[in-house]
Amino acid sequence: xxxxxxxxxxxxxxxxxxxxxxxxxxxxxxxxxxxxxxxxxxxxxxxxxxxxxxxxxxxxxxxxxxxxxxxxxxxxxxxxxxxxxxxxxxxxxxxxxxxxxxxxxxxxxxxxxxxxxxxxxxxxxxxxxxxxxxxxxxxxxxxxxxxxxxxxxxxxxxxxxxxxxxxxxxxxxxxxxxxxxxxxxxxxx
Amino acid sequence: xxxxxxxxxxxxxxxxxxxxxxxxxxxxxxxxxxxxxxxxxxxxxxxxxxxxxxxxxxxxxxxxxxxxxxxxxxxxxxxxxxxxxxxxxxxxxxxxxxxxxxxxxxxxxxxxxxxxxxxxxxxxxxxxxxxxxxxxxxxxxxxxxxxxxxxxxxxxxxxxxxxxxxxxxxxxxxxxxxxxxxxxxxxxxxxxxxxxxxxxxxxxxxxxxxxxxxxxxxxxxxxxxxxxxxxxxxxxxxxxxxxxxxxxxxxxxxxxxxxxxxxxxxxxxxxxxxxxxxxxxxxxxxxxxxxxxxxxxxxxxxxxxxxxxxxxxxxxxxxxxxxxxxxxxxxxxxxxxxxxxxxxxxxxxxxxxxxxxxxxxxxxxxxxxxxxxxxxxxxxxxxxxxxxxxxxxxxxxxxxxxxxxxxxxxxxxxxxxxxxxxxxxxxxxxxxxxxxxxxxxxxxxxxxxxxxxxxxxxxxxxxxxxxxxxxxxxxxxxxxxxxxxxxxxxxxxxxxxxxxxxxxxxxxxxxxxxxxxxxxxxxxxxxxxxxxxxxxxxxxxxxxxxxxxxxxxxxxxxxxxxxxxxxxxxxxxxxxxxxxxxxxxxxxxxxxxxxxxxxxxxx
Numbered sequence: 001x002x003x004x005x006x007x008x009x010x011x012x013x014x015x016x017x018x019x020x021x022x023x024x025x026x027x028x029x030x031x032x033x034x035x036x037x038x039x040x041x042x043x044x045x046x047x048x049x050x051x052x053x054x055x056x057x058x059x060x061x062x063x064x065x066x067x068x069x070x071x072x073x074x075x076x077x078x079x080x081x082x083x084x085x086x087x088x089x090x091x092x093x094x095x096x097x098x099x100x101x102x103x104x105x106x107x108x109x110x111x112x113x114x115x116x117x118x119x120x121x122x123x124x125x126x127x128x129x130x131x132x133x134x135x136x137x138x139x140x141x142x143x144x145x146x147x148x149x150x151x152x153x154x155x156x157x158x159x160x161x162x163x164x165x166x167x168x169x170x171x172x173x174x175x176x177x178x179x180x181x182x183x184x185x186x187x188x189x
Numbered sequence: 190x191x192x193x194x195x196x197x198x199x200x201x202x203x204x205x206x207x208x209x210x211x212x213x214x215x216x217x218x219x220x221x222x223x224x225x226x227x228x229x230x231x232x233x234x235x236x237x238x239x240x241x242x243x244x245x246x247x248x249x250x251x252x253x254x255x256x257x258x259x260x261x262x263x264x265x266x267x268x269x270x271x272x273x274x275x276x277x278x279x280x281x282x283x284x285x286x287x288x289x290x291x292x293x294x295x296x297x298x299x300x301x302x303x304x305x306x307x308x309x310x311x312x313x314x315x316x317x318x319x320x321x322x323x324x325x326x327x328x329x330x331x332x333x334x335x336x337x338x339x340x341x342x343x344x345x346x347x348x349x350x351x352x353x354x355x356x357x358x359x360x361x362x363x364x365x366x367x368x369x370x371x372x373x374x375x376x377x378x379x380x381x382x383x384x385x386x387x388x389x390x391x392x393x394x395x396x397x398x399x400x401x402x403x404x405x406x407x408x409x410x411x412x413x414x415x416x417x418x419x420x421x422x423x424x425x426x427x428x429x430x431x432x433x434x435x436x437x438x439x440x441x442x443x444x445x446x447x448x449x450x451x452x453x454x455x456x457x458x459x460x461x462x463x464x465x466x467x468x469x470x471x472x473x474x475x476x477x478x479x480x481x482x483x484x485x486x487x488x489x490x491x492x493x494x495x496x497x498x499x500x501x502x503x504x505x506x507x508x509x510x511x512x513x514x515x516x517x518x519x520x521x522x523x524x525x526x527x528x529x530x531x532x533x534x535x536x537x538x539x540x541x542x543x544x545x546x547x548x549x550x551x552x553x554x555x556x557x558x559x560x561x562x563x564x565x566x567x568x569x570x571x572x573x574x575x576x577x578x579x580x581x582x583x584x585x586x587x588x589x590x591x592x593x594x595x596x597x598x599x600x601x602x603x604x605x606x607x608x609x610x611x612x613x614x615x616x617x618x619x620x621x622x623x624x625x626x627x628x629x630x631x632x633x634x635x636x637x638x639x640x641x642x643x644x645x646x647x648x649x650x651x652x653x654x655x656x657x658x659x660x661x662x663x664x665x666x667x668x669x670x671x672x673x674x675x676x677x678x679x680x681x682x683x684x685x686x687x688x689x690x691x692x693x694x695x696x697x698x699x700x701x702x703x704x705x706x707x708x709x710x711x712x713x714x715x716x717x718x719x720x721x722x723x724x725x726x727x728x729x730x731x732x733x734x735x736x737x738x739x740x741x742x743x744x745x746x747x748x749x750x751x752x753x754x755x756x757x758x759x760x761x762x763x764x765x766x767x768x769x770x771x772x773x774x775x776x777x778x779x780x781x782x783x784x785x786x787x788x789x790x791x792x
């Protein structure tokens with residue numbers, strides 16, 4: 001149920017605006033964690049992550065492609081090419097799941113390097129920070145599943161592209177956040 | 190990004206059509222959709238208020254119990270054993286119980302009452318009504334916000350009933366005490382429940398905050414420019430911004446703590462020996478947690494205080510029959526406080542070995558808060574000056590707020606100095622300071638809000654006589670309880686201690702502590718009387734017969750006496766002026782909906 005007044009014409013849709021505020025809020029959480037990381041990494045006996053597991057590179061490719069896919073899906077939706085939209089949403093969903101799988105494998109690779117939960121170094125922060133990021137991707141996947149079900153089995157026709165736009169913006173955000181976190185760990189970790 | 194931001198007028202039009210039918214006849218409401226899983230912002234606000242009241246009774250009762258211990262350390266109260274069993278063996282409050290009471294009192298009052306109960310209630314009720322919106326930007330998220338709060342409440346409440354008791358390391362849950370189960374009973378299961386409950390609470394306040402911000406920025410009615418908004422709305426706006434930016438940081442600290450507790454990491458732990466056992470944890474920093482905690486913790490005190498400030502400004506202007514003095518200055522000072530709130534957190538950490546040079550920067554920033562605070566006090570006093578003051582209970586509580594804010598704020602100048610803080614930290618002086626300036630003061634703002642908007646919430650009035658008794662006893666009682674604590678603190682009496690009778694130098698305060706305890710029991714009883722008044726008046730109070738009982742300008746008084754979901758029947762009114770045209774051009778008040786007249790003077 002949307003509630004929008006006359007004046008709304010000129011303004012951003014409230015749901016999109018809410019998303020932007022939510023993004024600011026999520027960023028604050030990661031800012032808190034990464035600044036904790038920076039503070040700790042300047043203290044004695046710091047142990048960073050020597051070698052970034054290769055699966056994190058695969059997952060980077062997966063999430064970048066998924067971002068591309070959802071952008072194309074949004075364009076297809078706007079042009080009312082529903083067949084293309086459905087297959088692109090499905091692609092995004094698969095790539096998103098693939099990202100999570102690669103993250104899981106990456107964690108496993110790190111664990112095999114004897115970097116476990118013991119201690120307070122870069123590896124332990126990596127589990128927490130990448131893990132929380134993966135949770136946010138999972139949230140996006142849930143949203144994608146809902147959209148997927150609606151696109152394939154929905155009875156009512158929707159013309160509003162707002163939900164798709166909101167999902168696409170969020171998806172690009174978790175993509176960008178991942179790139180930031182990866183670069184952060186490569187440079188400072 | 191630019192594509193995602195583009196606007197689609199054609200979609201919006203369909204919404205408009207839908208919404209104009211929204212005001213009058215409404216979709217079918219069952220008991221469950223109207224009172225329980227309601228998406229109406231007014232009902233959600235009432236849910237927050239009533240849950241907050243229940244929590245306030247619990248949290249207040251805790252303080253009465255530990256005041257019994259502090260006032261009468263050697264006395265035995267057999268009735269306590271009847272109720273609390275081994276927590277009060279022999280009728281005496283046991284140390285673990287005492288620390289659990291102190292911790293839960295802080296947690297409950299700070300988060301569940303003065304955050305959820307205060308801004309949750311009034312942001313929900315007032316934002317759509319005062320800016321002219323049918324409901325929040327996302328009623329669904331708004332409903333979820335309450336139910337996450339409810340879930341958090343259930344988890345926190347359940348921790349009171351487990352065998353090892355609730356968290357008991359202080360509401361600030363500093364590790365290593367809070368991270369190690371073997372360190373104290375309260376750091377066992379109770380602490381995990383505390384962390385999970387707080388995570389739910391954070392989700393709740395983020396969902397709420399997102400909604401408040403986007404509602405205020407996106408859903409104002411025609412003519413309601415930002416500078417025509419009542420100060421209540423501005424205050425709620427800054428409160429929501431503070432919450433949205435600072436609560437996530439507490440969440441990250443809580444997540445790291447959960448890892449330390451349950452998965453064996455050492456983010457906050459290093460070189461610890463507990464009960465002769467050397468722990469393997471190495472490399473962590475307990476101070477790191479304090480940074481993460483207080484980065485939320487300090488904005489949190491403004492999250493508590495700002496809504497009270499906003500409501501006091503509004504109520505004071507209405508009941509002085511005068512425009513608020515210095516609207517733009519009020520706004521600017523709210524903004525300044527919101528910014529400074531993020532830059533002063535380390536003043537809670539002056540004695541943690543903080544670099545003294547860094548400390549001096551935080552002293553400067555902390556003392557800077559005195560400037561916007563003084564501006565606000567000046568403006569409240571000048572609003573009262575030569576006004577036609579109507580001493581309604583709401584107005585009395587608003588004036589009481591200003592008194593408490595001044596006396597509590599002045600002691601903040603003492604504590605904000607890192608040198609004086611060496612003597613005063615962790616003493617009863619700190620307890621006195623923050624209870625007056627943020628605890629009782631915010632409660633006064635909340636009471637003012639409840640007395641003032643009760644007619645809008647329930648279509649009835651609270652009983653005035655009980656209201657006056659409530660005000661005077663609470664006002665006098667608050668000063669009697671907290672003023673003497675300054676003296677105890679200056680003498681060096683530590684806070685949080687179970688029994689200070691071992692120190693000869695504190696023996697002189699024995700009778701003072703007894704007096705504080707007796708007064709706090711009386712004040713608590715009077716709060717119960719207020720709760721009675723509240724629930725009695727919902728059903729039996731005097732009925733409101735006019736739309737605008739206080740003669741106020743703001744939009745909520747243009748709705749029907751008992752507004753339905755959608756608030757206005759028919760069109761949402763258009764706004765033509767700011768909300769503070771009182772006593773202008775010989776007229777008592779001019780509502781915001783009235784167009785500017787031809788010969789009207791400027792305000």
